Amino acid sequence: MIALATIGAIVGVLLVGLVVLVRKPADTRSVLRWSALAITVLVAAALTPFTVDDSGTAATYLLGVPVVTALLPVLAQRIGRLAVVADLVAALVLTGWGLLLGLGIGGAFLPAVILLIASAAGTWAPRPSTTA
Helix, strand or coil, X not given: CHHHHHHHHHHHHHHHHHHHHHHCCCCHHHHHHHHHHHHHHHHHXXXXXXXXXXXXXXXXXXXXXXXXXXXXXXXXXXXXXXXXHHHHHHHHHHHHHHHHCCCCCHHHHCHHHHHHHHHHHCCCCCCCCCCC
């Protein structure tokens, strides 16, 4: 089940990357943040039965920390403040949490980190010229 969730997360990240490259949405960073949240929530939902069987009530924080962490950049964007910092902090926390739980469920949360880093990196990317 863990391998299936990890593969699903990787495929999700690749699909989001392909959509962003092909469609070039107006607010790419928003798409990346929402996609990271969606992938994290889906991974947590897929791993819930396994984690509850394995860890009991500890599953609440084992799965809750990544979901809340992925939610922070979306909330920061909605508020309009420090969204890039929230992207980087969320990527760092998700990476740390994924490595901490790496021998179990942690690896399934790591693909979403790529989207958060891409969202933060998109801030410093040069904008295409609008003049001809």
